Amino acid sequence: MKTKTPWHSGKMICVAVFFIAAIVTLVAIAIVQNKPLEQKYKYGIVLDAGSSHTAMYIYEWPAEKENNTGMVGQRHKCKVKGKGISSYAREVAGAGRSLAMCMEEAKQCIPAAKHQDTPVYLGATAGMRLLMKQDRNSAVKVMEAVQQTLQASPFSYQGARIISGQEEGAFGWITVNYLGKNFQKAAGTMGALDLGGASTQITFVSKETIQSPDNAMEFRLYGNDYQVYTHSFLCYGKDQVLKLALEKKLKSADTSLEDPCFHTGYSEDKLFQKVFDSPCVQAVSTDAMNKSFMHKGSGNFIECQNSIKDIFNFSQCKNSQCSFNGVYQPPVEGTFGAFSAFYFVMNFLNLTGQSLADTKKGMEHYCQTPWNTIVENHPKVDKKYLAEYCFSGTYILTLLENGYNFTSENWKDINFIDKIEGSNAGWSLGYMLNLTNMIPAEAPDTPLMPHGGFVTLMLFLTLFLLILLFLGYTFLGRPSCLPPKEIV
Structure with missing residues (x-):
């Protein structure tokens, strides 16, 4: 056994x-x-004080993953009522008061226990850059007014300043590539095209050596070195460039102006002051400023584009190649994200995702549509903005093709975007990431x-x-x- x-x-x-x-x-x-861990969040607030309006963005990220790629997201956006803070030059206190409603929204959006640990930043762009050139004393007082409002909030005030055009372009480039998680992809980065009311920016990584030091910025992000080409064209935002275009057509003695960039049947009595109240255009006499002219549309895309080309200088270039106005620019390469007014205008015109030839056909058809038909088709759109879409769309097309030198071959590489992963494309997120050092120079440790x-x-x-x-x-x-x- x-x-x-x-x-x-x-x-x-x-x-x-x-x-x-x-x-x-x-x-x-x-x-x-x-x-299951209780998720703890941190928050940051950035106010984008643009030329035409101010927007407040609230960002959040998991506290225990602060330095990981792609973890910061947009929690809330608030559009400040009224125009940009530069419009308060004659009533500077109003600039600070205008931010109050959005700051109240921030208090409700962010848990009270996190208020004192939440940094708040304000960056003013081209509108304030123009006001600084035109009336430095008023510009300083406007910035002091917004500083007082932000300092009175329960959040951790980190500063309010006027950022340079190059910074605006570079931070926009950081934003679109951060949200797209491109900094850790072998495929490379995306260029950034930004269009505001008073300026436009182009930023991208160039394979060739950048010949102009003023247009080069260097970053070390996630263990990789980047040298980007960036330039900002002050006065070439869509609102200021309209003034430039009207200046080319108007003489102080004119009482009527026929404009191919506005629809047939459009007619509006306008003051010379509305055109010549900017440092972007030549000054006229006080008497002329008080005069008015009848602005009439003739709705012709080809003539409109030819008139817009007059505001560019393509003849002068001291470097091997230029965009316009004698500004050096290497050849555009790679994909681009076109945001802000680039997106809003082209999306309204239903011209995103089109070929260059189809974009031109679409603009031609839209511009020749009579004004009364345009109004009937878009009853909820403010007539002031509605009237300018023909001009703005034609300007965008001309800027991209003739200014930045995009062709029919690489037009498809332009992606008109509003948001990436739920966050608005723009410079504000890149600005906060840079100031809080939330993009490490070296790659984060693996888990x-x-x-x-x-x-x-x-x-x-x-x-x-x-x-x-x-x-x-x-x-x-x-x-x-x-x-x-x-x-x-």
Whole structure:
């Protein structure tokens, strides 16, 4: 009769100890890895004080993953009522008061316990850059007024300043590539095209050496070095460029102006002051400023484009190649994200995703549509803005093709975008990321146990347990000794 190995033998005790240890380890790792943690968030506020309006953006990110790629997202956006802060030059206190409603929204949006730890920044762009040129004293007072409002809020005030055009372009480039997670992709980065009311910016990584130091900016992000070409054209935002175009057509003695960039049937009495109240155009006499002219539309895309080309200077270039007005620009390459007014105008005209030839056909058809038909088709759109879409769309097309040198071959590389991953494309997110050092110079450390490693360890422990079970079964079923055979 066979005698099995007793369960309390050394071998069985050893197997049992390893079996219990493996079970405990497997359960502990599974609990820790999958433990539901209470998500804690941090917040940041950026006010984009543009030439035509101010917008407040609230960003949030998981506190324990502050330096990981793509973790910052937009939680809330508030559009400040009224025009941009530069419009308050004659009533500077109003600039600060205009921000009050959105700051109240921020108080409701961000948990009260986080208020004092939430940084708030304000960046003023081309509107304030123009006011600084025109009336420095008023510009300083406007900035002081907005500073007082932000300092009175419960948030951590980190500064309000007028950012340069190059910074605006570079921060927009950081935003679109951060949201698109391009900084860790081998495919490369996306260029950025920004169009506001008073300026336009182009920023992209060029393969060739940038010949103009004024147009070069360098960044080290996630372990990679980037040298970007960037330039900002002050006075070439869609609102200021309309003044430039009208200036080319108007003389102080004119009482009527027929404009191919406005629809047939459009007619509006306008003051010269509305055209010549900007440092972007030549000043006229006080008497002329008080005069008015009748602005009439003739709705001709080809003539409109030819008139817009007059505001560019394509003849002067001291470098090997230029965009316009003698500004150096290397050849555009790669894909581009075109946002802000680029998107809003082209989206309204339903010309995003079109070829260059189809874009031109679409603009021609839209501009020749009579004004009364345009009004009937868009009853909810403010007539002031509605009247300018023919001009703005033609200007965008001309700027991209003739100014920045996009062609029919690479037109498809322009993506007109409003949001990426739920966050608005623009310079504000890149501005906050830069000031808070939330994009590390070196690549973030990898997690201690990524998902793949966790699955592999679970499989290993499970296999180990099966082996122990097999050994235990083998040991328990094996005889410890056999009786001697009987001698016959």
